[in-house]
Amino acid sequence: MSYMHVPSEDGRQVRHMNRRLSRRLLAIALTVGGVTGGSLGLLAPQAAAAPASDGFECDGQIFQSAGSTTSVKLYTGTVGPGTVDFSPLGPTGPGYNAIGVDPDTQYIFAMRRDNNHLLQINKTGTVKDLGAIAGLPSSTDYYIGGFDKAGDFFVAGNETPLYKIDIKQRTVISKTTLSAPLGGGVGDITYASGYFWSATIDGFIQRIDPASGKVTNFSGMVPATKQGYGGAFTYGNNDLGFFDNGGTLNRIAVKNPAAAAPTFTLVSSQEAAAASAVDGAACFVARADLQVIKVAPLEVDEGAPVSYQIVVTNNGPADSSGWTVNDTLPTLLQNPTTSTPGCTITGSQMSCTGGALPVGESATITVTGMAPIPGGVVLDNTVTVRGNDPDPKPENNESKTTTEVVPVPLIDPAVGAAAVAGASALGTVVLRRRRNTGEEAR
Structure with a gap:
């Protein structure tokens, strides 16, 4: 672009053109910067890379790999009432472990156990050997691994440093020495809230800071197991999932994860297949707003039956891949029972797990018991629902009821x-x- 200079004795015409030119340049700068009618800003960020066409759908998928050090099969999980059922996906591959889902491509990546090559697995279960990783010592079996939120792949072996890997370049970015070895029975790590997390054979949860290498142990947070926790993954709402090789999936909620003493809650335990050389991963992208409402009588006579209904509804925008309801029943409620599939009652604690819930549909749980004698008391109750997927409206995940027990x-x-x-x-x-x-x- 060129501009013509028009002479002027007093320079007013030149100054006028300069002002117009300045305004034009400013308008161009504002347009390029992505700002209109406001202050000058930085260039608009580029959109995130689209997932690979043969990457996984990430609609609440849970993965488990199992087999041996020389031969492994990938499985996809279907969450149902009280259980997680796994179906094989694709051909049997070489022995691998440390599986994780890359948040960018939505491929699964893994470490091959006989030569430490990086493997890539697509949505058909087809395994592709990408080759060796530059800078990664070859003398260790890297069976522990997972991705952080930024898409970097971290792997470790028995009492080794934590290696950060660029999967696109297949090279080690950094090596972090851990302040303590990962505990007995740790077979996997999963990333949530800025940390990696693992579970040990004796019931500890370990928090690993990938930047500093600090390992913090918290005792008695998961059930102890003889077989060890081979697989770990993170739910869409940042709950932790740990596969006991003996056939149980334990779901743990973590409150204040960065605190010196976070609060851990066992949300649910579901049956899963017992297996060897287990590893786990998951991929949650779709969002589902789950709402829970508990219906209870306003009053009942002392000694009379009490019936509760809990209704879980999916308000969308996407289908829910699964959910868990927790209900601390009133301690004065006598002989609480439920026949709803997927529900268990231990003492006054009820836990229910359910499978897929399409948009607009509901699931109903029924609980019955007997009002206490004498009356003159109140039965307060709070129920919560936790979706497996990200929930855009968590404020409707809780419902409270009050029932007055009337003396006869x-x-x-x-x-x-x-x-x-x-x-x-x-x-x-x-x-x-x-x-x-x-x-x-x-």
């Missing part, structure tokens, strides 16, 4: 005896409640 008036013994005598003469049976027993006397 006693009949005066003298009046009661006369009433019974009169009723007997008429062939009628009268029931009188005995105080503090819940029994009925004729």
Whole structure:
């Protein structure tokens, strides 16, 4: 582009053109910077790379690899009431471990165990050997691994440093020495809230800072197991999933993950297939707003049946891949029971797990029990739902109810005896409640 200079004795025309030119250049700068009608900003960020066409859908998929050091099969999990059922995907591959899903391409990557080559697995289960990783010592079996949020792949072996790998260049970016070895039975790590997490054979959860290498142990946070926790993954809401090789998937919620003493809660335990050389990964992208509502009577008589209904609804925008309901039932509720599939009650704790829930559909849980005797008390109850997928509206994940237990008036013994005598003469049976027993006397 060129501009013509027009002479002027007083320079006003030149200054006028300079001002117009300045305004044009500013308008161009604002347009390039992605700012209109506002202050000058930086260039707009480029859009994130699109997933590979043969990458996984990441619609709440849970993966498990199992087999031996020389031969491994990949499985995809289907969450159902109380269980996770796995189906084989693709051909059997060479022995591999340390699987993780790259958040960019949505391929699974893994470490081949006989030569430490980097493997890539697509959505058909086809395994591709990408070759050796520059800078990675070849003398170690790297069976522990996972991706961070930025798409860097981290691997480790038995008492080795944590290696950060650029999968595109197949080279080690950095090596971080861990402050303590990963505990017994640790077979995998998973990334959440800025840390990697693992579970040990004796029930510890370990928090690993990938930047500093600091390893912090928290005792008694998962059930101890003889077989070890071979697989780990992160749910869409940042809960942790740990596969016990003996056939259980334990889901752990972590509150204040960066604190000196985070709060860990065992959300659910689901049956899964027992296997050897287990590893785990997952991929959650779709968002599902799950809402829970608990329906309870406003009042009941002492000693009378109490019935609750819990309704979980998916408000979208995507289908839910699964969910867990936790309900701390009132301690005064007598003999709580449920026949809803996927639900268990231990003491006053009820846990229910469910499978896929399409947009607009609901799942209903029914719980029954008996009101306590004597009355004059209140049954307070809070129920929560945790979706497997990211939830854009967590404020509707909780529902509270209050039920008043009403005392039943006693009949005066003298009046009661006369009433019974009169009723007997008429062939009628009268029931009188005995105080503090819940029994009925004729």
